[in-house]
Amino acid sequence: xxxxxxxxxxxxxxxxxxxVPLSDKEKKKITRELVQTVLARKPKMCSFLEWRDLKIVYKxxxxxxxxxxxxxxxxxxxxxxxxxxxxxxxxxxxxxxCELDIIFNFEKAYFILDEFLLGGEAQETSKKNVxxxxxxxxxxxxxxxxxxSVLEEIGxx
Amino acid sequence: MLAHFRKLVPxxxxxxxxLIMSGYSxxxxxxxxxDPFLQVRILRLxxxxxxxxxxxxxxxxxxLAQVAxxxxxxxxxxxxxxxxxxxxxxxxxxxxxxxxxxxxxxGRFLLNNDKNIRYVALTSLLKTVQTxxxxxxxxxxxxxxxLKDLDVxxxxxxxxxxxxxxxxxxxxxxxxxxxxFLDSCDPEFKADCASGVFLAAEKYAPSKxxxxxxxxxxxxxxxxxxxxxxxxxxxQLITNSVEMHAYTVQRLYKALLDDxxxxxxxxxxxxxxxxxxxxxxxxxxxxxxxxQVTEDEVLDVLEGLLVSNLSTPVxxxxxxxxxxxxxxxxxxxxxxxxxxxxxxxxIDVELQQRAVEYNALFKKYDHMRPALLERMPIMxxxxxxxxxxxxxxxxxxxxxxxxxxxxxxxxxxxxxANDLLVLLGGNDVPVIQTTMPTKPASAGGxxxxxxxxxxxxGGPAPAPAPSVPTSQPSFLLDGLSSQPLFNDIxxxxxxxxxxxxxxxxxxxxxxxxxxxxxxxxxxxIHASNSTEADMTDFVFQAAVPKTFQxxxxxxxxxxxPALNQGTVTQVIRVLNPQKQxxxxxxxxxxxxxxxxxxxxxxVNNFPPQSWQ
Numbered sequence: 001x002x003x004x005x006x007x008x009x010x011x012x013x014x015x016x017x018x019x020v021p022l023s024d025k026e027k028k029k030i031t032r033e034l035v036q037t038v039l040a041r042k043p044k045m046c047s048f049l050e051w052r053d054l055k056i057v058y059k060x061x062x063x064x065x066x067x068x069x070x071x072x073x074x075x076x077x078x079x080x081x082x083x084x085x086x087x088x089x090x091x092x093x094x095x096x097x098c099e100l101d102i103i104f105n106f107e108k109a110y111f112i113l114d115e116f117l118l119g120g121e122a123q124e125t126s127k128k129n130v131x132x133x134x135x136x137x138x139x140x141x142x143x144x145x146x147x148x149s150v151l152e153e154i155g156x157x
Numbered sequence: 158m159l160a161h162f163r164k165l166v167p168x169x170x171x172x173x174x175x176l177i178m179s180g181y182s183x184x185x186x187x188x189x190x191x192d193p194f195l196q197v198r199i200l201r202l203x204x205x206x207x208x209x210x211x212x213x214x215x216x217x218x219x220x221l222a223q224v225a226x227x228x229x230x231x232x233x234x235x236x237x238x239x240x241x242x243x244x245x246x247x248x249x250x251x252x253x254x255x256x257x258x259x260x261x262x263x264g265r266f267l268l269n270n271d272k273n274i275r276y277v278a279l280t281s282l283l284k285t286v287q288t289x290x291x292x293x294x295x296x297x298x299x300x301x302x303x304l305k306d307l308d309v310x311x312x313x314x315x316x317x318x319x320x321x322x323x324x325x326x327x328x329x330x331x332x333x334x335x336x337x338f339l340d341s342c343d344p345e346f347k348a349d350c351a352s353g354v355f356l357a358a359e360k361y362a363p364s365k366x367x368x369x370x371x372x373x374x375x376x377x378x379x380x381x382x383x384x385x386x387x388x389x390x391x392x393q394l395i396t397n398s399v400e401m402h403a404y405t406v407q408r409l410y411k412a413l414l415d416d417x418x419x420x421x422x423x424x425x426x427x428x429x430x431x432x433x434x435x436x437x438x439x440x441x442x443x444x445x446x447x448x449q450v451t452e453d454e455v456l457d458v459l460e461g462l463l464v465s466n467l468s469t470p471v472x473x474x475x476x477x478x479x480x481x482x483x484x485x486x487x488x489x490x491x492x493x494x495x496x497x498x499x500x501x502x503x504i505d506v507e508l509q510q511r512a513v514e515y516n517a518l519f520k521k522y523d524h525m526r527p528a529l530l531e532r533m534p535i536m537x538x539x540x541x542x543x544x545x546x547x548x549x550x551x552x553x554x555x556x557x558x559x560x561x562x563x564x565x566x567x568x569x570x571x572x573x574a575n576d577l578l579v580l581l582g583g584n585d586v587p588v589i590q591t592t593m594p595t596k597p598a599s600a601g602g603x604x605x606x607x608x609x610x611x612x613x614x615g616g617p618a619p620a621p622a623p624s625v626p627t628s629q630p631s632f633l634l635d636g637l638s639s640q641p642l643f644n645d646i647x648x649x650x651x652x653x654x655x656x657x658x659x660x661x662x663x664x665x666x667x668x669x670x671x672x673x674x675x676x677x678x679x680x681x682i683h684a685s686n687s688t689e690a691d692m693t694d695f696v697f698q699a700a701v702p703k704t705f706q707x708x709x710x711x712x713x714x715x716x717x718p719a720l721n722q723g724t725v726t727q728v729i730r731v732l733n734p735q736k737q738x739x740x741x742x743x744x745x746x747x748x749x750x751x752x753x754x755x756x757x758x759x760v761n762n763f764p765p766q767s768w769q
């Protein structure tokens with residue numbers, strides 16, 4: 001996979017993950033073009049399209065478009081499965097995920113994506129392991145926030 | 158390097174087997190299939206490893222068959238795995254039974270309701286149709302049905318696949334479907350579809366009449382989308398089918414009466430009416446009921462084209478020339494004279510020039526008119542690939558050499574306008590038997606520019622060029638006289654020469670002429686090394702003057718072995734349209750005994766036959 005984009009029906013970018021090195025300007029340009037192209041597609045159309053020299057696989061979940069760019073020799077159908085697996089992970093983690101969850105907890109979304117995909121390829125196929133890793137990371141985060149009493153907060157003792 | 162990994166094939170096969178056979182593992186499971194990601198990965202790796210290796214392919218055969226038959230296809234996951242399996246089977250050296258199984262899976266995909274699956278199937282079938290043609294033919298009807306699908310990507314794929322599947326047996330049925338598709342498809346497809354139809358019709362037409370009918374159908378339905386260079390091709394086709402002239406011109410005339418907005422149709426029709434107008438008026442046609450057309454009606458139509466806003470300048474040129482040709486075939490010459498003289502003051506320079514020249518024909522050179530405007534001989538189709546080659550014929554000769562038999566003159570304008578320009582302006586070319594000194598040079602310049610413009614704009618109308626009066630026979634005759642010269646040269650052998658010989662490196666050039674295009678000289682360089690050490694990283698580069706074009710193909714190797722043990726060969730193709738002396742500057746870089754060596758040299762001693 002070369003990159004993955006998540007954007008809403010209004011064309012606002014919610015998440016972007018790039019597995020190829022590109023300058024910022026190029027990324028913006030690609031994002032703009034791709035968002036336009038995908039949003040122009042009618043609902044009944046095929047989930048694959050050819051764009052430049054890449055294949056674009058996209059799937060719409062509620063109001064979010066999940067869009068992946070894969071190379072010529074990659075399997076499009078399994079990419080659809082990858083997108084679905086990612087959505088399932090988000091769903092399991094957030095509990096019935098919706099776009100707002102991703103907007104407010106985008107860093108968690110990125111963490112989950114990074115646990116699942118590495119360098120554009122799926123690195124962990126077990127749902128349980130991915131979620132376990134995220135849970136452990138969360139635990140560490142909570143431990144770091146030591147409980148402080150009200151007085152300590154104001155600065156007295 | 159792959160050999161190192163091929164040892165792992167049995168292990169991979171075992172792992173895959175376990176995956177399929179083993180029980181349910183909830184965390185890796187996707188809709189009943191255990192770990193499809195891993196399965197797809199293993200299949201892909203097997204594909205890479207088995208690609209050109211018989212042993213590994215054999216070891217994989219069983220497991221691939223097993224996966225193909227046991228995977229559930231009700232969900233997308235199963236289909237994803239099957240798709241990967243099919244790709245793998247196609248790429249490795251599998252046995253034919255397995256390949257048939259793969260094609261059948263793809264056929265099943267085509268029947269699936271899911272668009273994605275159909276898209277994927279069409280794409281893969283396109284890849285395999287070259288190798289397993291017969292198997293794919295079985296699914297032809299499904300593919301043709303996909304032409305009617307609503308999705309744009311599927312339609313495009315189905316169209317490409319249909320063209321790939323057309324053959325002599327199914328041409329009639331397929332063409333019906335394709336023409337129907339042409340009617341109803343989006344504009345972006347029409348150009349490709351039209352070109353495809355022309356190609357297929359050319360290759361497999363069962364009869365001339367069918368061919369002409371098909372072409373007519375394409376012109377009338379998708380006329381404005383047809384590519385510009387197909388107009389000359391069609392004209393050439395029509396002249397070739399001699400017995401169909403009357404029928405063709407009649408149908409074209411009728412089509413023209415209906416609709417004059419589609420430029421290619423109008424151009425072809427006006428050309429044919431110009432050529433075969435007499436057949437049209439005489440009303441003889443065996444194939445269809447003859448229609449009664451008078452000369453005036455025909456002239457009305459052609460004049461209508463001239464004044465209509467829908468006609469492009471090119472079309473106007475065609476129709477003016479057609480009117481002029483009819484002056485020898487029809488009896489109402491006065492009317493034609495009037496029309497031609499009106500356009501003598503037209504704003505469009507092209508039309509004006511033609512009209513002025515035709516006027517001159519009427520006034521001063523009336524004796525030449527019949528000879529000039531005679532029927533065109535059958536055009537030779539040049540032997541290069543299909544639609545891109547423009548064939549020009551010139552039936553007229555210069556007035557002082559009015560022979561009853563007009564040799565077909567085939568000048569081959571290559572796709573570059575420059576070649577056309579230069580060929581026609583090649584006054585330096587030897588062997589011109591022209592005796593026409595008196596025509597003003599300025600007119601010649603304009604003609605050249607006009608022809609240059611014509612060919613620059615995608616070569617839309619080489620046909621008008623031949624009927625231009627012989628004020629410039631020198632150019633046209635150049636082609637005439639140089640054509641036989643080309644043929645002679647093609648058969649004579651060209652002696653090889655030594656281009657460079659220094660520091661132990663010797664480079665020989667051997668020549669041959671590329672048959673389809675006599676302007677291309679194919680030079681093979683042989684580099685040999687007489688020193689004691691090998692020359693590594695050997696790179697040969699060549700540069701030629703601007704009037705030539707050079708194409709350097711890849712060398713046989715980068716190492717010139719020592720002591721003349723072997724040679725490095727490389728092929729150079731030089732396009733030499735101006736027939737100027739071939740000169741070349743070569744640059745050699747190589748590493749000898751660890752130190753890099755670079756050298757530049759000029760090669761001037763090419764044998765004359767290589768560039769003449």
